[in-house]
Amino acid sequence: xxxxxxxxxxxxxxxxxxxxxxxxYTNSMFDYFLWYKKYPAEGPTFLISISSIKDKNExxxxxxxxxxxAKHLSLHIVPSQPGDSAVYFCAASASDQGGKLIFGQGTxxxxxx
Amino acid sequence: xxxxxQTPRYLIKTRGQQVTLSxxxxxxxxxxxxxxxxxxxxxxxxFEYFSETQRNKGNxxxxxxxxxxxxxxxxxxxxxxxxxxxxxxxxASSLMPSxxxxxxxxxxxxxxxxx
Numbered sequence: 001x002x003x004x005x006x007x008x009x010x011x012x013x014x015x016x017x018x019x020x021x022x023x024x025y026t027n028s029m030f031d032y033f034l035w036y037k038k039y040p041a042e043g044p045t046f047l048i049s050i051s052s053i054k055d056k057n058e059x060x061x062x063x064x065x066x067x068x069x070a071k072h073l074s075l076h077i078v079p080s081q082p083g084d085s086a087v088y089f090c091a092a093s094a095s096d097q098g099g100k101l102i103f104g105q106g107t108x109x110x111x112x113x
Numbered sequence: 114x115x116x117x118x119q120t121p122r123y124l125i126k127t128r129g130q131q132v133t134l135s136x137x138x139x140x141x142x143x144x145x146x147x148x149x150x151x152x153x154x155x156x157x158x159x160f161e162y163f164s165e166t167q168r169n170k171g172n173x174x175x176x177x178x179x180x181x182x183x184x185x186x187x188x189x190x191x192x193x194x195x196x197x198x199x200x201x202x203x204x205a206s207s208l209m210p211s212x213x214x215x216x217x218x219x220x221x222x223x224x225x226x227x228x
Contacts, residue, residue: 032214043117043203043219044156051214089156098169099211100146103156 003027004092006104015113019077023090023104026071030092034101035064035075038087047088048075080111115140117206117220125226131192134223138185138206144168145187146217147179150201159202162187163210191225199227 005024013019021035031052036044050057050064050073057064063076077084087108091101118137126132138145146169147159158171162181179189185206191198201224205217 034216036219041221043119043205043221046216046218049214049216091156093211095214098161100158100161100169100171101148101156101205101211101217102158103148105155 002105003030004090004102004104006088006090006107008107009105010108010110012110012112013080015082015111016079019075019080019084019109019111021075021077021088021090021107021109023073023075024071025073025092027092027094027102028071029094029097030102031095032093032099033064033066033073034091034093035062036089036091037084038089038106044089077109080109082111082113085109085111117204117218119202119204119220119223121223122221123224123226125228126194127228128194128196130194131190132194132225133188133190134202134204134225136187136189136204136206136220138187138204139218142206142208142218143185144207144210144215144217145181145185146205146207146211147187147189148203148205148219149173150203150222151199156203159189161211168210194227196227198225200225 034049035047144163146161161169201222203222207215
């Protein structure tokens, strides 16, 4: 039972354009959501998070949107840069279920110059 | 500021052996979580320690165990290794226990290969 799903294994975007990475979840008890970026041979790097009491959080080029009714979140990267090419994981946790992170399977983003 | 440090980076073992992996959290972080990453299962939660106590445990057999020391450093141990234990083992630390809306910060992992 996959509680967090990233249905697109890969995404290719032109440099300077917007990258939109999507994530769906099934557990309505999730109250904290995070995005991580991972390069090969490195651990995941925390990018941005959002609490369930918000619907948007912005940090520089990165914006996360949360639609609780649709159980959907997305990460927008504007403008996309070649250095953004990596695997992006969304993760979710439920504070009353111990808060452990449940990860999606990841989306590989390729930003072409 | 030093990040999460995991040692060793690479390890090769044979079936039936046991292994101990080490994790030093970011200075001041008291919560340490362990995850297993495999191509088929993705990133899966193993367990979390806070103040030397296991707070949470994932769906892994009892061969997987861990502990945390008073300086917040953590070790995980896998006994009677199986081929399926080949994976990247990641450690993450945070200021407070998970569930407090605190991001977890990951180390670069230990790549364990079982022959």
